[in-house]
Amino acid sequence: MRYCETGELHLDFHGATNTTINYIAKNFSEEALHEIFFAVGQKVYKSIHKKLQHGDASELIEHWQYFFTREKGKFQIEETPEAIILEVSECPAVRQLLKLGLAPSPLFCTQTIMVNKALCENTPFESQTEITGCGQCRQTIKRRGVK
């Protein structure tokens, strides 16, 4: 895995992400946010993106497993030959916003939706991110053409 941080966590960064999302959407546009998150998905996570281009989702699975565990999220990952499904029942980022007394931006989950889309662009995979509740979602990465 390309990035594998250890040591202490500074979870308040989720608050800064929330502020930034609101700021960019208000002062620029939602498209501007998409542009930034696409850069994160394809440039920062270049290694995951490249592997997906070769049909290999292993680093994405490892990334989810590592960081959701590290931030003590409640989640489950299911792998089938056709798809990988990340079921989040308690998102650590949303949990931290609530702890800080911050209202999650209506666009807060755009980070997940757009980064997943960017990761899957020009790969044999497609992404689907369903928000199933506050701090809850289902992220599906499935092989294109599979119903």
Add this chain to the structure above:
Amino acid sequence: MIPSDHFVRFYNEVFKFLDRQGDGALEKYYLEISRHQEIHCLELFKTKGLQGMHDYWEHIRIEENCDLSLDLQPDSLTLTMNKCPSLTKAMDNDAGLCLKYCDHCPGWIVPLLKKAGYDCRYDIIDRQIPRCQIKITAISIMPILKICHSDTPSVGEKQESLIC
């Protein structure tokens, strides 16, 4: 979710985007971050002064895994960042570093300290070396000392200074 560990790499992309927009977009964003940071710091800095700032950055030192020295004196606080984890991560990044990355720190810290009644001398040192130094002092309630000379003193003449 972008993990909190990867926030700085996201931040780095935000800086690149804003820098491309021009018209002071980056500096305006720093002020927004400064307002956001008031939630965590302003009351603490106002009520507990340099000790409060010391406590805040001590907490940051631990949570953000900083190699940071804090020197608290009765009239100043000096933070010496020996290895900034934020710039280190932004540099350890397949997306490449925004060369204005370091500017966000004084961009939020200086306005916030001013609101709390403090001045700050910020030495970034080098934008591609993860070291910097900040010296914080209370804003003097005395008029600013300015040395005024009517003429350049000649050799041996005692140089006089005036409070202007």
